[in-house]
Amino acid sequence: MSSALGEPRPGRAPTPARTSPESRQHHLAYLHQQATPGPHRAPEQVAGWIGDHRNLVLAGVRLGTAPELGAAAAQLALAVWRHAGQVPDPAWQAALAHAGEEAAITARQPAVVAELCEHSARTWQNTDPVTAESQWIRALTIRLRLPVNDALLTTVDALTQLYALRHRWPLVLDLNLWLLDYCADHGHLAGAVHAHLALAHARSHAERSASAHEHLEPHEESPMHEANTPHRRHCGLERVQLAQQLKASYENGATIRSLRAETQLSYGKVHRLLAEAGTTFRSRGG
Numbered sequence: 001m002s003s004a005l006g007e008p009r010p011g012r013a014p015t016p017a018r019t020s021p022e023s024r025q026h027h028l029a030y031l032h033q034q035a036t037p038g039p040h041r042a043p044e045q046v047a048g049w050i051g052d053h054r055n056l057v058l059a060g061v062r063l064g065t066a067p068e069l070g071a072a073a074a075q076l077a078l079a080v081w082r083h084a085g086q087v088p089d090p091a092w093q094a095a096l097a098h099a100g101e102e103a104a105i106t107a108r109q110p111a112v113v114a115e116l117c118e119h120s121a122r123t124w125q126n127t128d129p130v131t132a133e134s135q136w137i138r139a140l141t142i143r144l145r146l147p148v149n150d151a152l153l154t155t156v157d158a159l160t161q162l163y164a165l166r167h168r169w170p171l172v173l174d175l176n177l178w179l180l181d182y183c184a185d186h187g188h189l190a191g192a193v194h195a196h197l198a199l200a201h202a203r204s205h206a207e208r209s210a211s212a213h214e215h216l217e218p219h220e221e222s223p224m225h226e227a228n229t230p231h232r233r234h235c236g237l238e239r240v241q242l243a244q245q246l247k248a249s250y251e252n253g254a255t256i257r258s259l260r261a262e263t264q265l266s267y268g269k270v271h272r273l274l275a276e277a278g279t280t281f282r283s284r285g286g
Helices: 021-034 043-052 054-065 067-084 090-106 110-124 129-143 150-165 169-185 189-205 209-219 223-228 236-251 256-263 267-276
Strands: none
Touching (some): 021 043, 021 054, 043 054, 043 067, 054 067, 054 090, 067 110, 110 129, 129 150, 150 169, 150 189, 169 189, 169 267, 236 267, 256 267
């Protein structure tokens, strides 16, 4: 099959890179149209088309290394990822993930990079949980550099679900303790409530209920109170000095609970400062 836009017949290598920039833009627009459901194109048909033309689609996304094509190629990758899970080709999916992220980086669109990481993570959540976890963490790291919004909560929630499905409750606790601190620091009330509910859920399912209770004890107050209490942020040299002081106290026998009471910081923040100082943590009861 061929088209006026030069779509190659099956088995022929696509050659859009040899055309003019304008032709490549049109080529990407055509691919995006084909990868998008419409009134006369059901999602199943789109997924079938992508599967049949996967190499052509991948070649189009790879055009995004050119600055003038980065944004269009990234949008193509987003459209394709909505159906990529129905294409049973892990090598192609991995190549699509790399090419799409490269295009979004070229276009200087960090939010799109994060969204692409999330799409690939969802696709691999059941088949390759290790890679899915890596992609969720990459997305979270990128979103932390962007203004706080609900997309951050969605990413944390997805990572929480991944950990919960594998009964990794300590990671669920740590992640949402961090989220509670982060949202309180940034005045995001909905996020603080969300984290508190996730912590309660983790406590009810954790195999080590006593351990979970110790993690949650500092946060038993109302999430409304927690989010509206002024939190002083420690930065730069002051933060380094505080972390070193906490480390010295901990190594002299203080517990995280006693340090929390002394500093009026949350459990999660004390733990994070100790980790930043390179503290070797004692085992529970040690």
